[in-house]
Amino acid sequence: GCTGALAHELIQIYPNMKVTVFDLPEVIANSSCFQPSEQCTAPVTFVSGDFFTDDLPEADLYILSRVLHDWPDEKIHVLLNKISTVCRPGSALLVAETVLDEQKTHPPRVVLQSLSMTEGKQRSGSEYKQLLEKYGFTNTQIKITGNLLDTVLCFKKSQSSWHAQK
Numbered sequence: 068g069c070t071g072a073l074a075h076e077l078i079q080i081y082p083n084m085k086v087t088v089f090d091l092p093e094v095i096a097n098s099s100c101f102q103p104s105e106q107c108t109a110p111v112t113f114v115s116g117d118f119f120t121d122d123l124p125e126a127d128l129y130i131l132s133r134v135l136h137d138w139p140d141e142k143i144h145v146l147l148n149k150i151s152t153v154c155r156p157g158s159a160l161l162v163a164e165t166v167l168d169e170q171k172t173h174p175p176r177v178v179l180q181s182l183s184m185t186e187g188k189q190r191s192g193s194e195y196k197q198l199l200e201k202y203g204f205t206n207t208q209i210k211i212t213g214n215l216l217d218t219v220l221c222f223k224k225s226q227s228s229w230h231a232q233k
């Protein structure tokens with residue numbers, strides 16, 4: 068979502084990738100103000116909508132960058148359910164967030180941010196893993212980068228194995 072900064076970075080590295088940025092109409096309306104400085108080899112598509120109520124574009128990889136921390140589990144339920152429904156088996160979901168350690172004491176800046184959030188919260192690796200597995204995602208790989216954002220990558224199970232587990 069947002070300005071498409073991540074999308075533009077992605078197509079620099081993977082020029083054959085087709086990237087769609089999905090965000091609220093008022094955000095997408097301003098996306099043309101944020102053109103990348105580098106010459107892009109492929110255009111980024113912008114789609115406006117509300118991820119709680121509207122259909123999501125089909126994709127092989129969904130990226131939620133700094134989105135889940137904004138919401139409590141009840142709201143995330145709606146979003147992850149939607150992604151899980153539209154996501155084909157074998158397709159992936161990449162969550163980019165700063166992941167808290169299991170004691171939830173590090174990194175301190177993220178603990179502080181979490182304390183000041185109203186609806187949302189920061190989560191630990193095992194919390195993200197549990198959350199994602201609840202919606203049919205498996206093979207969760209957490210990478211603590213030591214940079215601003217860590218990553219949690221997981222893959223959609225086949226319907227049959229997901230239902231068998233439920």
Ligand SMILES: C[S@@+](CC[C@H](N)C(=O)[O-])C[C@H]1O[C@@H](n2cnc3c(N)ncnc32)[C@H](O)[C@@H]1O
Binds near residue numbers: 068116117131
């Ligand atoms: C913290 S920002 C992260 C933006 C971007 N993904 C990034 O990493 O820079 C959260 C984004 O979620 C978008 N957002 C909030 N509620 C939304 C909704 N209901 N449907 C679609 N996008 C929404 C906001 O407009 C905002 O761009």
